[in-house]
Amino acid sequence: MRLLERHGFQVQKYDSFGNPIIVGHIGGQSKRTLLFYNHYDVESPEPLELWTTPPFKPAIRGGALYACGAADDKGEFIARLAAIDAVQAIKGGTLPCGVTLVVEGEEEIGSPHLAQFVREHAEILESQAAIWEDGGTDPEGNPRTDLGYRGILCIDLVVETLKMDAHSAAAHIFPNAAWRLLQVLSSLKGEDERILIPGFYEYARQPSKRDFEMLDILPNYDAWAREAFGIKEFVGGLKSKDLNRAVFNSTCNIAGFTAGYQGEGSKTIIPARANAKVDFRIVPDQDPDDIFNKLRTYLDQLGFTDVAVLKLAEIWPYKASVDNPFVLLTKRTAEEVYKRPYLINPIAGESGLAYAIANPLGGIPIISAGVGYANNRIHLSDEHIRLNDFFNGARHIARILDGFAELS
Amino acid sequence: MRLLERHGFQVQKYDSFGNPIIVGHIGGQSKRTLLFYNHYDVESPEPLELWTTPPFKPAIRGGALYACGAADDKGEFIARLAAIDAVQAIKGGTLPCGVTLVVEGEEEIGSPHLAQFVREHAEILESQAAIWEDGGTDPEGNPRTDLGYRGILCIDLVVETLKMDAHSAAAHIFPNAAWRLLQVLSSLKGEDERILIPGFYEYARQPSKRDFEMLDILPNYDAWAREAFGIKEFVGGLKSKDLNRAVFNSTCNIAGFTAGYQGEGSKTIIPARANAKVDFRIVPDQDPDDIFNKLRTYLDQLGFTDVAVLKLAEIWPYKASVDNPFVLLTKRTAEEVYKRPYLINPIAGESGLAYAIANPLGGIPIISAGVGYANNRIHLSDEHIRLNDFFNGARHIARILDGFAELS
Numbered sequence: 001m002r003l004l005e006r007h008g009f010q011v012q013k014y015d016s017f018g019n020p021i022i023v024g025h026i027g028g029q030s031k032r033t034l035l036f037y038n039h040y041d042v043e044s045p046e047p048l049e050l051w052t053t054p055p056f057k058p059a060i061r062g063g064a065l066y067a068c069g070a071a072d073d074k075g076e077f078i079a080r081l082a083a084i085d086a087v088q089a090i091k092g093g094t095l096p097c098g099v100t101l102v103v104e105g106e107e108e109i110g111s112p113h114l115a116q117f118v119r120e121h122a123e124i125l126e127s128q129a130a131i132w133e134d135g136g137t138d139p140e141g142n143p144r145t146d147l148g149y150r151g152i153l154c155i156d157l158v159v160e161t162l163k164m165d166a167h168s169a170a171a172h173i174f175p176n177a178a179w180r181l182l183q184v185l186s187s188l189k190g191e192d193e194r195i196l197i198p199g200f201y202e203y204a205r206q207p208s209k210r211d212f213e214m215l216d217i218l219p220n221y222d223a224w225a226r227e228a229f230g231i232k233e234f235v236g237g238l239k240s241k242d243l244n245r246a247v248f249n250s251t252c253n254i255a256g257f258t259a260g261y262q263g264e265g266s267k268t269i270i271p272a273r274a275n276a277k278v279d280f281r282i283v284p285d286q287d288p289d290d291i292f293n294k295l296r297t298y299l300d301q302l303g304f305t306d307v308a309v310l311k312l313a314e315i316w317p318y319k320a321s322v323d324n325p326f327v328l329l330t331k332r333t334a335e336e337v338y339k340r341p342y343l344i345n346p347i348a349g350e351s352g353l354a355y356a357i358a359n360p361l362g363g364i365p366i367i368s369a370g371v372g373y374a375n376n377r378i379h380l381s382d383e384h385i386r387l388n389d390f391f392n393g394a395r396h397i398a399r400i401l402d403g404f405a406e407l408s
Numbered sequence: 409m410r411l412l413e414r415h416g417f418q419v420q421k422y423d424s425f426g427n428p429i430i431v432g433h434i435g436g437q438s439k440r441t442l443l444f445y446n447h448y449d450v451e452s453p454e455p456l457e458l459w460t461t462p463p464f465k466p467a468i469r470g471g472a473l474y475a476c477g478a479a480d481d482k483g484e485f486i487a488r489l490a491a492i493d494a495v496q497a498i499k500g501g502t503l504p505c506g507v508t509l510v511v512e513g514e515e516e517i518g519s520p521h522l523a524q525f526v527r528e529h530a531e532i533l534e535s536q537a538a539i540w541e542d543g544g545t546d547p548e549g550n551p552r553t554d555l556g557y558r559g560i561l562c563i564d565l566v567v568e569t570l571k572m573d574a575h576s577a578a579a580h581i582f583p584n585a586a587w588r589l590l591q592v593l594s595s596l597k598g599e600d601e602r603i604l605i606p607g608f609y610e611y612a613r614q615p616s617k618r619d620f621e622m623l624d625i626l627p628n629y630d631a632w633a634r635e636a637f638g639i640k641e642f643v644g645g646l647k648s649k650d651l652n653r654a655v656f657n658s659t660c661n662i663a664g665f666t667a668g669y670q671g672e673g674s675k676t677i678i679p680a681r682a683n684a685k686v687d688f689r690i691v692p693d694q695d696p697d698d699i700f701n702k703l704r705t706y707l708d709q710l711g712f713t714d715v716a717v718l719k720l721a722e723i724w725p726y727k728a729s730v731d732n733p734f735v736l737l738t739k740r741t742a743e744e745v746y747k748r749p750y751l752i753n754p755i756a757g758e759s760g761l762a763y764a765i766a767n768p769l770g771g772i773p774i775i776s777a778g779v780g781y782a783n784n785r786i787h788l789s790d791e792h793i794r795l796n797d798f799f800n801g802a803r804h805i806a807r808i809l810d811g812f813a814e815l816s
Contacts, residue, residue: 150577152676154674154676156674161639162637162638162639163636163637163638164637166637167758168659168661168663168687168689169558169689169756169757169758169759170633170757171643171659171660171661171687171689172643172654172655172657172658172659172689172757173633173642173643173646173651173654174633174637174639174642174643175639175641175642175643176643176661176662178662178664178665178684179597179662182590182593182594182662183599185590186590186594189587191591225578225581225582228571229570229571229572229574229582229680230570230571231569231570231582231583232714233583234581234582234583235579235580235581235582235583235584238581243581246580246581247580249580250580251576251579251580252579253576253579253584253676253678254584254586254587254590254667254668254679255576255668255669255674255675255676255677255678255679256586256667256668256669256670256675256677256679257586257665257666257667257668257670257682258665258666258670259662259664259665260662260663260664260665260685261663261664261685262664262665262666262685265720265721266562266564266663266685266687266720266721267663267664267685268560268562268661268663268687269663269664270661270663271662271663271664272637274665276586277668277669277670277674277675279576279579279674279676281576281577281579281580306640312673312674313673313674348577349575349577349578349579349580350575350577351577
């Protein structure tokens, strides 16, 4: 907090949302405000013996700064402060736009309070765009950003057909939980990979032509995936550029299933209980709550009223538009700084919490820009940032700040 | 061996089939020979502290003999020797028929050498009927026998789609082993419980009208199963007497399946590997080897050439005819001894090794007759036989020996 105050921020600490959330604000010449999201917590640096220098004693060697949190997320945060300082220095002590910083302390445990905090403080966090906690360059050194993340609904499907396992000599009359679970799972997805829950796709927005154009420019991971994972055929026989485009296909993934005997050799039992961990990756504007309800209704209609559906986790999808002026500003300034093409991934396959900030603030665009590269060793020993990445990241942020006021 | 020699048997010991197999023979007045199968090995009596008297110091209390192996299988064996002695005593020192005893020492580990031994010694074991290791009365005190056992084929289906688990963010392109295994399993059985492997039922003999008559007389376990196992609906909606008759339905049972994350909460991965333990219970004259081969061919035809099918165990089905004269002799003599109706179960749902003796000897009938009742505590502490059951069991065997020569 004192660091922010020294840099001219009005700072407020919020204590009733788990670890304190810090919000800093500086007004600018325009009424437009850019929001930065960062976090001050780090993953545990253990095992300590794997570090070349102690994790909490920052050390510079070979043009890089080594420390626990150097990349995730303190290096990012400091680069942003440096960019703000630089712009203020050039502009006679003021900023062309307002800046709001949100710095939380629970990112590494999944930000359980972030969505609620933003919903309840939307007014003071009002802004027209945001920059996510991190950013930087891809393995080939090109600056890049995701424009969103798929949502997710994680469930546990639990079937119990007997009070206890039975001898398989009774398999002609005793209902088998594994078979019943298998029927449930089979009802979720067709052989063409379409998800069969009625209304599942009701709110799924079609990707635009521009989304596909951006995806087609991105590196193709075909050969890498075949090599690293030994894949012979991709889902649905997908090939070449369809692999990138398929990120807009919502998925129904079996993350695990469990029933009966799992040891060596055979044991002839009828499992009393079977369960499957399933996750659905969903695209804008699918809603995990809506899908959960539709799934329950569907299973009931199929007669699977005995099958429990437990909600384990959910994240809403989020995506900015490829042609949003803020995205175009980010692209132009990145190409000025990095002198390389800027890659835009319309939506990441992963799920992220950008929605938690974007949605309560009116669906503002959120991009990534920062100091990372392909091998920061985040969450590992010898986590580091390269100093040159730090300077470029700060330069990029500074140019975004410089251009942001004029976008409206 | 000395025990058998004292009782007048010619005895031979066979050492090249695991634990020694003992064969004893006494000739009779007719050329017909009755074979008895027994074993001298026992399950470990541990934990010893649960025994009221030491497991290997036989003790009589309350009209019962307590010892490890009292029922399984030494009491049975001794009752048979007693019956042989009694018949000889009445018949002037000779038996009306020949008797061959086969006593092995690996029954408790699944008799891995029995089938081979009988195949290779069919000539010296030649006989026209056999009595299995045990027998006795059901929970209501009625003498009973099974006339056969279903066979079994136990397999492990193994699917590997990736070199290692992957993040479920790639589920739209990376093949999921759990989903693929699920497709394999779905291809094995229809919703009507019919097994879909082409030719699966080719050698399945239809049960006779008499088989169904016998099954309809047997107790109905409907209420018991509903109570003990909490079953709400039996497989295929079976009810009342169909439950007994369904034993002639071959089964495809999932004994266990395993894939991906199985812990608490969610972990969003794509499982690289999935496997399922499946057992098929099969009826005469289905052949587990034949079914294994047909399954492999079927999966290949469906394009599942990447799916491994490992054979874990197999047992052939076996069944004597309800109207076989030996079965009728057993029934008549049981009703003379026990003064209660004799229950005939045409085939047990379980799988047993009767085929290993019956088939090499030309498909001879094999029944159960012995000293057991519903609560001998076999494989448990305080294993015992009731003395009265011992006498009745020996009387039953004696009457069978007495009538056997005249059957031809």
